[in-house]
Amino acid sequence: MERLQEAVAVHLGLTSAQAAQRPIRIIQFGEGNFLRAFVDWIVQQLNNKGLFGGNVAVVQPLENGRVHVLEDQERLYTVILEGLKDGKPVRSHELIDSIGKTVDPYKDWDGFLALADDPDTQIIISNTTEAGIAVNDGDKVTDQPPAGYPAKLAHLLKRRFDRSLPGFLIMPCELIADNGPTLHRALINVAERFGWGKDFIDWLDRENTFVSTLVDRIVPGYPREDAQELWEKLGYEDQNMVKAEPFLLWVVAGDQTAQRKVDELLPARKAGIDLVTCDDVQPYRERKVYLLNGPHTTMAQVARLAGFKTVGQVMGDKTMRSFITCEMEEEIIPVQTLPKEELENFAAAVRERFDNPFVQHSLDSIGLNSVAKFVSRLLPLVTANVEQGRGLPKRIVLALSCLLWIYGGKAGDAVKIQDDQKVIDAFREAAGQEDFVNRILSDASIWGHDLTRIAGLVEAVQKNLDDLADRGVQPLIDRLA
Template sequence: MTDNNLPVLNAEVAIEKGLTTADAAKRPIKVIQFGEGNFLRAFVDWTIQQLNNNDLFGGNVAIVQPISQGRAKELAAQDNLYTVVLEGLKNGEQVQSRELIDSIGKSLSAVGDWEEFLALADEPEAKIIISNTTEAGIALDDSDTAETVPPKSYPAKLVHLLKRRFDNGLPGFLIIPCELIADNGDTLKKYLLELADKFGYGEDFKAWLENDNKFFNTLVDRIVPGYPRDRAEELWNELGYVDNNMVKAEPFLLWVVSGDAEAIDEALPAKKLGIDLVTPESVKPYRERKVFLLNCPHTTLASVARLAGVATVGEAMNDADVRPFIEKEMHEEIIPVLSLPEDELNKFAEAVLERYANPFVKHALDAIGLNSAAKYVTRCLPVLLNNVKEGHGLPKRLVLALSGLIYTYGGLAEGKVNISDDPAVVAKFEEAAKSENYAATILADASVWGQDLTEVEGLVDAVAANLEAIKAEGMRPLIKALA
């Protein structure tokens, strides 16, 4: 119980309120999910819940916390129950719903519960592997070996699980990564095969990996602000229980999965419920539109607006300087270098701005700022480089976003902006900030950007000038000048 006399959500409370049954927890594990964060719980697990509600799935999710920090223990403390709060507009109609999710069968840590994690390979009805380990998650770590327990990287953890599955003679999986990188399924498969060679797992395992498992390239789209901290007690009182794991999201959802469409539709028959799970031959046009017109401006906001004292996306859309800045970034710097028809892109941009301005959503820029360096490389850098390549010159707003990121990560913001990233990545910025020319030093680091950005004509001087201006005047005058 808490001070407000409300019980903390657990199975007993949920059953008493008629929100679930004891049988829900007995569904077999059919999905192994790497990632317990807000997004997957409000996107994938919400989708599984809709399927279970309509007797189209009959299975639960085993959530794996892939790193040492996370919410696995908090979820287990609530018997793996939590609430998804949907608020916003859908087809012009206002949506406000609260739904208990009872489709999590177990939650554990791959770091702290290694043997229990490996035992998930033994689940006979498990047939899907989902992941969202951020853009930085689908990568290898040189320190990982066959004997490293637990290994550091997500692919290494997964290959251990798959090897046990293979050794047990069980069928493979549909492997559906949701990390926001191009060709995420193909990339993950490539790394798993490399690890199989490195770990000496043999040709039979590699053949099983290739032939008994299906890898899918995907794109996911739903704005998920996360835990509604500012309204938590109000929502607890409405729900009649304390839920420390509830998550808020917009009604809009798009899940693009490219590969074996028939296998996806059979395993996840979401189309039968009108859920936008689409199975095209290629993710690329959907990805380009979404990553560059929705996610890139998000990353810009995290890099720029926070330094101007703006805390949420909604605040940014009501800010007389920031909103026109973002609109011009979209229409003058992003849309001109994308390959889709301009009319389609303009419509999508307007829809994105409407979603950004959703009055029910307080999407914290600190949350969007998680792993900003990797996000900038994936979401914004290709657009910057295409502007230069196509003769448009340096896109000033995207360059300012890069500058804001560099300023913050170098420790120059003096605690005004929360930095949440791999300490090793942040250390590179902080070390570079000690040099005589911070801009040149950090832009030359190909381990951060994937290439030496000092080779982009004029970029070093532009970033250096921005860093000086931010230090002298603050970020807002620079935003205002480009709005």
């Protein structure tokens, strides 16, 4: 079997040398599976269509990173798309040659700073995990490099400022709300702590464009279990290949000037890529959290009690599929702010993603930290339905009831509980009391506020628990499907 770079030259008529002639237009903090199957894949599509003509410089954000593994393959790797699109199976692979440079700032600090010197480079993208956009109080101006991402980026921007070059379009992809303004504030914090003065901070505000983003693509990552089989099909070994679903969405929010800049520098829509520019990410964030993550959380409670193991099994069962569809259509879509047709189209796309036959999405995995997930993904929907006069959403209330059943120890070893120990202890203590439901739902330390104040919720949950004890979960599912 050939090495990847040899296979590229022989089988595909491409060489990494040809790709390297493109200028670096993006600095990307993060070399993980997601960015390589999302941002770098998008750049590849733009280059393929002659719309971008640029490459990405990938910066390793952590000391124990893996840019050296990319370098071993001359920065070439394969993205494998598997899933459903418009109801039809998609299985494709594509060589990605859009990474033109890799830098490990822990080994080459000067090389990292030099990225700021190229006037062709106009965009900065990051995905350093949700905890990445936080100032590390231990970082010092003399550190080479500092530990925190904001401090690393601040040094790069200071170099850009010192060279009297224009600023960047800065597009953080970390999965936190308002990631653009949050990163902006962190950079100002670092600049002030490092004593860099008003001129630099003014340049940071004036010359750089910060946008907020929401990224959406399921990326299972490196296909370890079937790697050898895939190598045989590809005709070469690829230690960096990554699987992803066909679905992709990138929502970018900013003012009108920022939106025009995004469309100018990253013309993804011209390539048929679903990049949405808007004033506010929040409605799209809510759409994703409530219509994709919300039903996932419902499945992790209700479907596991019914014996299901994966999302695919849930969607393959006629009754469970109807249950989830009804939850989307009757309890989630009516309380969202985006247009109904747009929400219905997204819900249909989500169900198609749930149907993906190539991804075995474990309900036990989704069930990790179920209480916090219920609070963020489903509890706001309970409140919204009640406040809008729609009454208690029965399927979501059943999910809450099943959560109490599981965490209260009634499911035994049949359903795994993986959560913060304080949460587990609180449920165990309350479960030993006669007024379990009232006691646990009133615990604001768990839910954020006293849920017993929601009219009828205690009674509805208690009724569900009584029915679970008498008949099990299936009749409850049947009734609501």
